[in-house]
Every structure is written in C-alpha cells, then in structure tokens.
Amino acid sequence: MCYGGPSEPKLKLETKVTTLGQRQDAITTAGGTPALLKPRMITLGSIKDILALYDAKATLADAYTIPAPWYVDSRIAELETRAVFGKTWQMVGRIEQVEKPGQFVTASVAGEPVMAVRGNDGVLRGFYNVCRHHAAAVVTEPCGQASILHCPYHGWNYGLDGALKGMPEFEGVQNFDRQKNGLVPLKADVWEKFVFVNLDPKAAPLREFLGGLVNRVAPLVVSKLHYFDSHTYDIHCNWKVFVDNFLDGGYHVPHLHKGLSSVLDYKQYTIENEDRYCLQSSPMVASTEDEATGATRKGDRAWYFWQYPNLMINCYEGYMDTNLVLPVDEDHCRVIFDFYFGEVSDGARKYNEQSVAVGNRVQDEDLGICEAVQRGLKSRAYGAGRLSVRREAGEHLFHRLLAEDMNAEFARVAAAD
Ligand code: FES
Numbered sequence: 001m002c003y004g005g006p007s008e009p010k011l012k013l014e015t016k017v018t019t020l021g022q023r024q025d026a027i028t029t030a031g032g033t034p035a036l037l038k039p040r041m042i043t044l045g046s047i048k049d050i051l052a053l054y055d056a057k058a059t060l061a062d063a064y065t066i067p068a069p070w071y072v073d074s075r076i077a078e079l080e081t082r083a084v085f086g087k088t089w090q091m092v093g094r095i096e097q098v099e100k101p102g103q104f105v106t107a108s109v110a111g112e113p114v115m116a117v118r119g120n121d122g123v124l125r126g127f128y129n130v131c132r133h134h135a136a137a138v139v140t141e142p143c144g145q146a147s148i149l150h151c152p153y154h155g156w157n158y159g160l161d162g163a164l165k166g167m168p169e170f171e172g173v174q175n176f177d178r179q180k181n182g183l184v185p186l187k188a189d190v191w192e193k194f195v196f197v198n199l200d201p202k203a204a205p206l207r208e209f210l211g212g213l214v215n216r217v218a219p220l221v222v223s224k225l226h227y228f229d230s231h232t233y234d235i236h237c238n239w240k241v242f243v244d245n246f247l248d249g250g251y252h253v254p255h256l257h258k259g260l261s262s263v264l265d266y267k268q269y270t271i272e273n274e275d276r277y278c279l280q281s282s283p284m285v286a287s288t289e290d291e292a293t294g295a296t297r298k299g300d301r302a303w304y305f306w307q308y309p310n311l312m313i314n315c316y317e318g319y320m321d322t323n324l325v326l327p328v329d330e331d332h333c334r335v336i337f338d339f340y341f342g343e344v345s346d347g348a349r350k351y352n353e354q355s356v357a358v359g360n361r362v363q364d365e366d367l368g369i370c371e372a373v374q375r376g377l378k379s380r381a382y383g384a385g386r387l388s389v390r391r392e393a394g395e396h397l398f399h400r401l402l403a404e405d406m407n408a409e410f411a412r413v414a415a416a417d
C-alpha cells in the first residue's frame, strides 16, 4: 500500500486584489435571502480575498464554516500543498514495514516522492526518492527490503544511509563530489504503529506536533493490534469535505449510518478539542438491530481521533482503522483505510472480514454524501454554513488550524515576492 496521491502542481501565488463580488454577497447574506441566488461567479477573486472570507476569531456559536471557494479553487489547493502538506507530519507507512535493516516504504507527500528506510545501524531515515543523476525515482516499490538503493535508470547506487556509493561509467567527470550527491534527507519518525515524514526542515519534532494526542491514545495500547487489510477510496470531493464529515460530532450518524447508530449512545457522545487533535467518543450499547455491526463493534466506548490535518484513528475493543485523507486536486481526494485487529490468525479471518465489511458499508454511506456536498459547494445557492455548538466543535478546530497555516504561508510568500 503506497501512501501517495498523484503529484500536484507547484504554487503560483496570484496576489492581485480584486473584489469577490457575488460570492462575497452570498456569504455575508447567508441565511436564505434572495441575494444568495445570484448568477454563479466565473472568477472567484484573488487568494487573498478568498482567505479573508473566513473569520477564524469567531466563537463556535458565531462561526461559519470555511467558505465554499476554499473547497473548489485550485489556487487554494496549491496553497494547501505548501502550507499544510508541505509542513505537517504525514503518515507514510506502518512501523512493521520498516522494522528490519533495509526495509523501506515510499509515498508521495505534497507532490514530492519520498521514502523512509531503516539503516544497517537501526536508524530510520527519510529521503526524497529522487535520484541525484537525472531525477528518476530510486525506489519504485511501495514497500520492501533492499541492501542497497539502486536507481533503475542508469544504475547509480545509494547506501541505506543515503550516501552515493557508485555511478557506472562516470570516470572523467570533473568537479563532481560524490559526498555531496547522496539522497536528499528529510525528517522521519515513528509513533505507535505509524511511520511519518515531514518535508519542512524547520518542523517541530513529531511528538511535539502530535501534542496531547500521544497521551490520549496511549491507554488504548494500539501497539498490540495487528495490521490486517487496506482499502483505498477515490472520492469526487475536496479532501476537507471528507474531514468535515468525520468531524461533525456524530451529527450525521443517526441519519446516514443506521447500523452504526444502533451501537452508539448518541446522546452521550462527547467532543474534545486539544492542540491539533479532536477526540469524538461515545459510550457503546449492545444491539441486535444490525447483526454484523453489533457483532463487530464492541467494547465500552468508541474512540474517533482526528489529528490535523488528515489522519483519523478509529478504535473499538480489539479493533482499529486509520483513515489517511490525501488531496488529489481541489475536486478529488483519495482515502486510505488500514484495518487492524487484536487477532489476525486464520481462525479470526472470517470475523475480521465481516468487521472490514461493516467499515466499508459505513464508508460507502459517507462517500455518496461527500460527493453531494462537493456538488453543493459549487452551487450559486451556497456560500458558507453555520456550525452546531453541540456537535461541530471539531470542524471549528479544523477550520481555524487550517486558516492559521494558510494565512501564515500566504504572508510568507507575499513578503518574499
Ligand atoms: S536517474 Fe538515477 S541513475 Fe540516472
């Protein structure tokens, strides 16, 4: 399983200020007034205008969602590539894939080919998966094990520590320093079952980035669970639509997921925001209403973690799935589900498959609604939405964290212009 989406174009910031026109009207008059139903805009104004449409200082009771252009404008998607995916820790694999010397995983992060590889000295290192000769991908498998990293194009060899070891037929080349032509490093680290990399050389350490999540997840002892299977979904919606759907505090569960709803004590559902994570949690109730769900979603509580920007970790007793949400373009995302169980012996296979099928059914229910939302976000009838104080604090946190990163990156690029 490769944790990469298709590559994305480099950002060209358009800083010219124009008025946002009818879209602005639609947002500021949100509430069903006729002003909403103006003809749809052809251009959406500058990035600066679009960023300014979101008021990150509003309290939850006063807040709007991030406005529709944030979900449909390709320039916002490009800014996100730099501001969000190019600066945050991104999951690229599972720890058991890089346990032994020479084991590696490859992925695409913010459009960059990357790898994490375990050295002979036991150290896990991250590199750009880009040959220093003519830029081919050195490692072409999603994961595996190698004693040397061998570029398939012209046969250059790199050690597991990234050092350039050999270049066939390169005698006579002047002013070439082999020491300075190793693979370009990047930050890599592990937490619980997961491998992360970060493209930002100035990024804070992984544990600092995860903040309170580390202690919140620890009691669940997910390290005891074993990987079982993965499913990939390609969805016709912006990646943030999928994240929003996850973070609505169970708001949609009774309406959209009847099976799942039958095992949750919906009224007792809690939402906790801290640092860059949100924990949505619910006591569980025994139910025979939906047999497969009742049989495979067990324990005292359901735990649904989200770590900014794009990682979800869902736990029940003896069960975990992770959801990694990867932007493809402003209109599409890819979501990778990894399923883990307490028992993965042959005897447990049937039960685990039944459990995965329950997850897939919930996922299918979510897909249709996410794609409908993406269509609605493009409608002349929609500008931005309000948030339920009881349910949607997680979305509010997501939108504020995103706005902070987007505005900071925009200011950096504008200052450098
Ligand atoms: S591009 Fe890797 S050896 Fe030429």
Ligand SMILES: [Fe+2]
Pocket: 245, 252, 256, 257, 362, 366
């Ligand atoms: Fe859902």
